Amino acid sequence: MRRKDKLLEVDAKSPPPRLCDHPDCSRTGLHRAPKARDRLNEFFWFCLDHVREYNRAWNYYSGMKEPEIEAEIRNDTVWRRPSWPMGGGIKNPRTQFMHAVFNDAFGIFKDAGPEAEAKPDCETFDVAVRRSFSIMGIKPPITLTELKSRYKDLVKQLHPDVNGGDPAAEDRLKEINQAYAALKKIVPS
Missing domain, CATH: 1.10.287.110 (DnaJ domain)
Structure with a gap:
């Protein structure tokens, strides 16, 4: 008997189910959808039918010009982190150590310097x-x-x-x- 009482207590404390944010719907809103491109952490909560309808009409790039879309896609391909070209190699190995005290005991970089030509x-x-x-x-x-x-x-x-x-x-x-x-x-x- 006691166990059932505790379960009923937990149910009594839980918040009421969230309703669908669509104006003419009274079903439970279990599925979230972003409110706008600039507010991706704020959501509408819809039932399954209305979230499908909303997602079908959603266009992240609406209102953006072609160069803005291209810049957005480029930023997304590198997870919005800075990036540099790869595979160019080091033109002058000493530039790596320009600001550090570096002892070239084995003479590895003796021919590399500002006057050295790649x-x-x-x-x-x-x-x-x-x-x-x-x-x-x-x-x-x-x-x-x-x-x-x-x-x-x-x-x-x-x-x-x-x-x-x-x-x-x-x-x-x-x-x-x-x-x-x-x-x-x-x-x-």
């Missing part, structure tokens, strides 16, 4: 540029003068007058011309 590595280039380096038979880093010199040597070897009109040599020369044009765009002068 040397391009073939792995940092896209496939087409790497293929162009391969066709020309050279490896980065290279200057424009070295590129021109290599190009002239290859053209002399594969010129149609030297090879008697060999079609394979002509095709190879076309490849070299394309590779030279591609590399000339990226090699510093």
